[in-house]
Amino acid sequence: MSLYFAEQMVNGLILGSMYAIVAIGFTMIYGILRLINFAHGDIVMIGAFATLGLVIARLPFPIIILVVLLVGVFMGIVIERVAFRPIRGAPQVTGFIASLAISILLQNTGILIFTAQPRNFFFPDYLQRIVNIGQITVRVLDITIIVTSLVLMILMVILVRTTRIGMAMRATAENLNVARLMGIKIDRIIMLAFAIGSGLAAIAGMMWGGKYGQIDPLLGFVPGLKAFIAAVIGGVGSITGAMLGGYILGFAEILFVGLLPPSFSPYRDAFVFGLLIIILLILPTGLLGRKEEERA
Amino acid sequence: MELKNTKLFFPILIASGALLVFLMRAFMNDYILIIVNFVGINIILAVSLNLTNGFTGLFSLGHPGFMAVGGYVAAILIFPAARKEMLLPELPRWLAMQQWPLLPALILGGLCAALIALIIGFPVLRLKGHYLAVATLGFLIIVRVLITNMEKYTRGPLGLNGLPSLTNLWWVFLWVVITIYVSWKIKHASLGRSMLAIRENAMAAECLGIALAKTRITAFVIGAFFAGVAGGLWAHLVTAITPTSFSILMAFSLVVMVVIGGTGSITGAALAAILLTLVVEILRPLEEFLGAYGISEIIIAIGLLAILIFRPRGLFGSSEPSFLVKRKKTPQGSEAGI
Amino acid sequence: MLELKNLHVYIGKTHVLEDLSLEVKLGEIVALIGANGAGKTTTLMTISGLIRTRSGTISFQPDMESSRKEISRRKVEDIVSMGISHCPEGRQVFTTLSVKENLYIGAFQRRNKKDIKDDSESVFNLFPRLAERMNQRAGNLSGGEQMMLSIGRALMSRPRLLLLDEPSLGLAPMLVERLFERLDRINKEGTTILLVEQNASMALELANRAYVIETGRIVLSGTGHELSDNKEVQKAYLGLT
Structure with a gap:
């Protein structure tokens, strides 16, 4: 039983890592634009397909990682530029619907091509x-996923906590207009948030494909939604919260499937x-989120 | 804003609609009739969603969930008792014996959807804006998971097929008329005004003493009722029902209709439903001909983005066409103005 | 230094500023006084580029050597880099950032680390309370301290012109007095100030010149003393009869 439990914990760690990586982008974009970006999950799909293409092309693995990252960054920038920038300042719901439209667009473009x-x-x-680690058997891939996620997350925290640009991102997330008064080019900050978030999501797509062994154009929807849930658990807008939320969700899901009788498993989602x-009802600000001021 | 000659106008509209239905049934082929039926069902869905989304600013993605509830309830009630034994052998005895006609089954399906809306509405409608949207999307997914796993009643992922083909244009027409009439009454009665007030400014409306929660729930429940009815009609038009029928894509298309039509406009929602259904039906053969699956969704998504960017108030705004209503000249501008 | 000519500004469909003209000369403290909703904040936001004009010109000349430039179509960040710093209404410090980070973000466009450090030292000199709380979150400061931080942050871009929106709002009278002394000092050290205030008596005392704004129009202007002696101003803004 304890071995079984340990293996479940490894699974939870892997799932949690992927959720956390996707949730970071989600929460960054939300933090700055108050936009729930439904299309974020579809970047995961794009990352997975890009990886598959590059693996088939037999490129060296480090180069694959780099290219996938760049594909995600590029997609993020294009999406922000083409769809979200023109509607900036519109009501929140408009952005939400737009992101839904982009999501459908990306999924069906995927269906069209693949x-x-x-x-x-x-x-x-x-x-x-x-x-074998002790008695637990894992794949090299699993360890790679866990370690890569950890490294990426540490880099993110360093970026946001200690650098000048990270400081500008935090300031912009707190108050967009005052950030402009400080001379911060918020267009660049927003673009950067999309770029980093989407790059991470593409890497998560790479992991997702490796973990599940099958990919299809609709695969991004579920991780996208779950990343949103992870972000909500951690408190939307908080990057460390998103990471924490990702791991909590990953473990909760694995425990639900792994520890309850099998007849419960289909009810996972x-x-x-x-x-x-x-959580939305009892703890709307999440674990680490700040209370949002209500505007009329 | 007051209705112009409503007393005369609605009977004329209904009569000409009925004449149209009669003529279509007489002269159109089955393929076109089915498309017209879909148009009608989509009008019911879009107009009833507009009641919640458009009038109150409550952005619900759960509409297909209510449709699923209404659809399954109606399907189980209507399904011939003899065939139920084969298809759903584990159904409880009292339920297996039922064999209802269409109309009461539709109504009960709608009521079940409304009841669920009432239950989930109390907690969920306290959420704001996009949090509400995500919560209702969660509701849709939960409904689907439950249907998939309640195999005793639903045959799970296989769904129910071979449903009697009971839905025809007359039934659809009847429900289109009822949906539009009810929405129209609500929009122009005080309930509708308070709903619009909530959409414009929730805080101010609250100060005006509108019982916010009550209005929201009412809108949500009425919308769910019609969605349930539409689900029943839909199931007995395509004569099959599966959990995957009620997809997020469907939630998206419904929202597209409301957005294209202009949130709050009944005429707009109805026209957008017609437009979108026809576009999809025209694109589908093209899609199959080219073997380019997904192209119609791509075109619709791009169209929606273009509308959001270039015509953010929708094609029709939130007002009704001027030949249906007359406006009092108010300097502040009515709902259409601001 | 700064000249606003025939400005017309709309927010939505509301005509907020109607044909507004005013001037700030190099080295001055100019006060803009008026009631709530008269358009004071809008004027400042228009200067710093947060709100766009419908028509009219805003020209700015940072110092005698530079040329005069039209800035009403420039981006906010360009206006900051030209030497205008806007300290917004209601303090609006970044509550999740530390005091030090708030100051550093005020100097966001500057690169020379040593200069930035020196300038933050002089802000700490000006407001010693901030030095004690350097590493605390700005959200934990008191209202008065946040105001100091907000002004300090605005100074960090080394502005030639400082736009101040209601610095006295919500502060105890004694604090207001101390704050206005500091403003005088900032001005003496070479920063021109355009000050928006509801606390008209203090503002008129401090200012070289002042304008009175009513429903988006300038209705009166003159030196600070002229206006404090004006019967109408006394009645409407100074609470004297």
Whole structure:
């Protein structure tokens, strides 16, 4: 039982890492624009397909990571520029609907190019190799996912907490107009938030493909929504909150499936969304979020 | 804003609509009739969603969830008792024996949807803006998960097929008329005014003493009722029902209709429903011909983005066409103005 | 230094500033006084570029050597870099950032680390309370301290012209007096100030010149003393009869 439990914990850690990485972008964009970006999850899908293409092209793995990251960054910038910038200042709901439209657009472009059929996803053999840590068996890939996520998250915290640009991001998230009065070019900050967030999401797509072994154009929707839930748990707008929320959600989901009788497993998503609704109602600011001032 | 000759206008409109239905049934082929039926059902959905989304600013993505509830309830009630034994052998005895006609089943389906709206409405409607949207999306997903797993009643992911083909244009027409009439009455009665007030400024409306929660819930419940009815009509038009029928894509298309029509405008929502259904139906053969699946969604999504960017108030604004209502000249501008 | 000519500004459909003209000369303290909703804050936001004009010109000349430039179509960040710093109404410090970070973000466009450090030292000199709380979150400061921080932050861009929006709002009378002494000192050290105030008596005492704004129009102008002696101003803004 304890071995089983330990293996479940590793699974939770992997799932949580991926949620956390996606949630960071979600929460950054929300923090600055108060925009729930539904299309964020579809960047995960784009990242997964980009990875598959590059693996098939037999590029060296470090280059694959770099290119996938850049693909995500590029997509984020394009989406912000083309769709979100023109409607900036419109009511929140407009942005939300626009992001839904972009999500549908990306998914169906994916279907158009790759068809809706799931494709097998594979990584080079050395990543598939199995290693034993104590009595637990894991793949090299699993460890890579956990470590890469951790590194990315530490880099994010350093960026946001200690650098000049991170300081500007925090200031912009708190008060957009006053940030402009400080001479901060908020267009650049917003673009940067989309770029970083989408780059991370694309990397998460790479992990997602590796973890589940199959990808299809609609795969981004669920991680996108779950990342949103993770962000809500942590407190939308808080980057450390998003990471924490990602891990909490990952573990909660794995525990729900792994520890309850199997007849409960199909209700996994219902559980997750039920959890979301409950958290929204009893703890709307999440674990680490700030209370938002109400505007008339 | 006052209604212009409503007493005369509505009967004329209904009569000419009925004449149109009669002529179409006489002269159109089945394929076109089915499309017209879809148009009608989408009008019911868009107009009833507009009641919640457009009038009160409550942005609900849960509409297909209510549709699913109404659809399944109606389907189980209507399904011939003899065939139920085969298809759903584990159904409780009292339910297996039911074999209802269409109309009462539709109404009960609608009522079930309304009841669920009432139950989830109390907690969920306290949320604001996009939090509400996400919560209602969560509701849609939960409904789907539950339907998928209640195999005793729903056959799970397989869904129910071979439903009797009971929906025809007369039934759809009847419900279109009822939906539009009820929405119209609500929009122009005090309830509607308070709903619009909530959309414009929730805080100010609260200060004016409108029982905010009550109005919101009422709108939500009425909208859910019609969605449930539409679900029943839909199920007995396509003669099958599965959990995946009620997708997020469907929630999206409904929102698109409301946005294109101009939030708050009944005529706009109805016209947008017609427009969008026809666009999809025209694009579908093209899609199949080219083998380019997904192209119609892409076109619709781009169209929606263009509207959000270039015509943020929708194609029609939130007002009704001037030949239907006459406006009092007010300097502040009515709902259409600001 | 700064000249606003025939400004017309709309917010939505409301005509907020109607044909507004005013001038600030190099080295002056100019006060803009008026009732709530008269358009004082809008005037400052228009100067700093947060709100766009419908028509009219805003020209700015940072010092005698530079040329006069039309700025009403410039971006906010360009206006900051030309030497205008806007200290917004209601303090609006970044509550999640530390005091030090708030000051550093005020100097966001500057690169020379040593200069920035020196300038933050002189802000601490001006407001010693801030030095004690350097590493605290700005959200934990008292209202008066936040005001000091807000002004200090605005000074960090080394502005030639400082736009101050209601610095006395919500402060105890004694604090207001001390604050106005500091403003005088800032001005003596070479920063021109355009001050928006509801506390008209203090503002007129401090200012070289002043304008009275009513429903988006300038209705009176003169030196600070002229206006404090004016019967109408006394009645409407100074509470004297």
